[in-house]
Amino acid sequence: MALELIWVCLLAVGMISLTVVPALRVRHPYLWWCLFGYPVTVVRVLVTWRRLTTTLGLAVPRRPARALLGDMMVKGDPLRPVPPRLGAVKLRRGGLRVVVRLHPGQVPEQFAAGSEAITHAWRVHAVRVGTDARGFVTLTALAWDPLAAPIVPRTLRREVLRAVVGLLEDGSLWAINFRAAAHWLIVGATRSGKSTLVAALVENLAPQRVALFGIDLKGGMELSLFEPRLSALASTRAQAAQLIADLVAEAEARMELCRSVGARSIWEHPAKLRKMPVVVIVDEVAELYLMPTRDDKAQVVEISTNLLRLAQLGAVLGIHLVIAGQRVGSDIGPGVTALRAQLAGRICHRVSDPGTAEMALGDLNKDALVAAQQITLAEQGVAITIADDGRWTRARSIHITPDQARRTARKYARRAPTWPGLIADDTNDPDQQGVYL
Numbered sequence: 001m002a003l004e005l006i007w008v009c010l011l012a013v014g015m016i017s018l019t020v021v022p023a024l025r026v027r028h029p030y031l032w033w034c035l036f037g038y039p040v041t042v043v044r045v046l047v048t049w050r051r052l053t054t055t056l057g058l059a060v061p062r063r064p065a066r067a068l069l070g071d072m073m074v075k076g077d078p079l080r081p082v083p084p085r086l087g088a089v090k091l092r093r094g095g096l097r098v099v100v101r102l103h104p105g106q107v108p109e110q111f112a113a114g115s116e117a118i119t120h121a122w123r124v125h126a127v128r129v130g131t132d133a134r135g136f137v138t139l140t141a142l143a144w145d146p147l148a149a150p151i152v153p154r155t156l157r158r159e160v161l162r163a164v165v166g167l168l169e170d171g172s173l174w175a176i177n178f179r180a181a182a183h184w185l186i187v188g189a190t191r192s193g194k195s196t197l198v199a200a201l202v203e204n205l206a207p208q209r210v211a212l213f214g215i216d217l218k219g220g221m222e223l224s225l226f227e228p229r230l231s232a233l234a235s236t237r238a239q240a241a242q243l244i245a246d247l248v249a250e251a252e253a254r255m256e257l258c259r260s261v262g263a264r265s266i267w268e269h270p271a272k273l274r275k276m277p278v279v280v281i282v283d284e285v286a287e288l289y290l291m292p293t294r295d296d297k298a299q300v301v302e303i304s305t306n307l308l309r310l311a312q313l314g315a316v317l318g319i320h321l322v323i324a325g326q327r328v329g330s331d332i333g334p335g336v337t338a339l340r341a342q343l344a345g346r347i348c349h350r351v352s353d354p355g356t357a358e359m360a361l362g363d364l365n366k367d368a369l370v371a372a373q374q375i376t377l378a379e380q381g382v383a384i385t386i387a388d389d390g391r392w393t394r395a396r397s398i399h400i401t402p403d404q405a406r407r408t409a410r411k412y413a414r415r416a417p418t419w420p421g422l423i424a425d426d427t428n429d430p431d432q433q434g435v436y437l
C-alpha cells in the first residue's frame, strides 16, 4: 500500500513538473530560472568542468609531459590534467556568474576563445568572459537572450533623472541617466523604435519631480501622447523658437542664482533653493533646421544658436536635452555637429543612412558604428548605446504601447509644473517631497 502511495506521489510530481515547469518558463522566466534553470545549470557546470577545460586545453597537467621510468624516458599526456579552480557558481538575474582562478601562464583571451564551447556545454544563451582581478576571470552566463523581450524588475531604486528604459545585452539594466550624461542623442530610421524608447523614458520620468517639455514639429503627433504631463508642447517652429528662447532665459536665471550662492551647479544649491530639473524632448530634430523659405532662415539660425546655448549651459543647471531624429547628418543645418558634441549620451537604432550612424557613434567608436549598421529590420527597439563605463553595447528598450504612455501621462498630470515659472501644484504632497534632492 505504502509503495503504491509513493508511486502515485511520484507520478503526481512528474505530471505537475511536466505541465507547470514549461508554463512557468514562458510566463515567469526569472522565477523559472531561480527555481529550476539555475540549480540544473549549476550541476551541469560542475559535472562538465573537468572535461570541458581538458578539451579546450585549459586544464594543465600536474606533472611534466615526460618522465623517467627506470632508465627510460617516457613521453605522453598525464591522465588527469588539473582544471582551473572554479569558484562558487552564483545566481544572477536571468543567468549565473562564476569566478575562475587562472593557472600560471594562462590569460583571459584563452577563455574568451573557448566561450562558444562553454556556452554549448552549459546549454545557455551566451557566456561572456570578464576580468575583475588579476589572475582570475569571471564567466557570466545568460540563460536566454535578454534582448528578445526585455523585462525590467518592478521594484527599482528610484533615482531622480535616471530612467531604466530596457536591458543591455549582458542582461543588466539599461538606464538613461541624465546625471551621468546631461544630454542624449537618439537616432533611428522610421519604425526602428525611437518613439517607443522616448515613451519608456517618459514612463520613468513622469512620476519624478522633473519638468518635461516637448518639441515636436510633426504637428505634435508623437509627443502629444504625453501632453498632460508636459509643462509645454511646441508643435510649430514659431512655438519651438519661443520655447527654446524661454528655456535659455530660465538657464540664465539659474546661472545668476548659482553665482549669488557661490555654487557651480544646481546640485550644490541648498535644498530649498534648488530648481526643478528640466528635460526637453525634441522629436525629429531635422524639422527644426529645415528652411523652406528665406524668411525661415533667421528663425532657424536663432533656434540653432539657442539650442546650442541650452546644451552648453544646461548640463550644470539641471536643464537636459533629448534630441531624437531619423536622419541627423551634418548636412541638415548649421550647428548640428556642434550640438552633437554636447550630447554625451548616444543611442543609435537601425539607421537607413551611414551619415546618421556616423553622427551618433562615429566620434566615439568605430566598432559601435559597424554594430549599429548591422541591426536588422526585425530588431525593432534594438540600439547601440554607450554604457556608464564608456563601453558600447547592444540594448533593447521595453515595449511601451501608446496607450500605456497616454495612461501614465494622465496619471501623473498633476506633477507637471506650470510654465513659465515651473511651479508645481503638488508641493504639499508629502509623497513627492524631496524626490530630487
Ligand SMILES: Nc1ncnc2c1ncn2[C@@H]1O[C@H](COP(=O)(O)OP(=O)(O)OP(=O)(O)O)[C@@H](O)[C@H]1O
Pocket (backbone or CB within 6 Å): 188, 189, 190, 191, 192, 193, 194, 195, 196, 197, 326, 380, 381, 382, 396, 397, 398, 399
Ligand atoms: N523595444 C521594442 N520591443 C518590441 N517592439 C518594438 C520595440 N520598439 C519598437 N517596437 C515596435 O516597432 C514599432 C515601431 O516603433 P516606433 O514607433 O517606436 O518607431 P519609430 O522609430 O519611432 O518610428 P517613426 O520614426 O516612424 O515614428 C512599434 O509599433 C513596435 O511594435
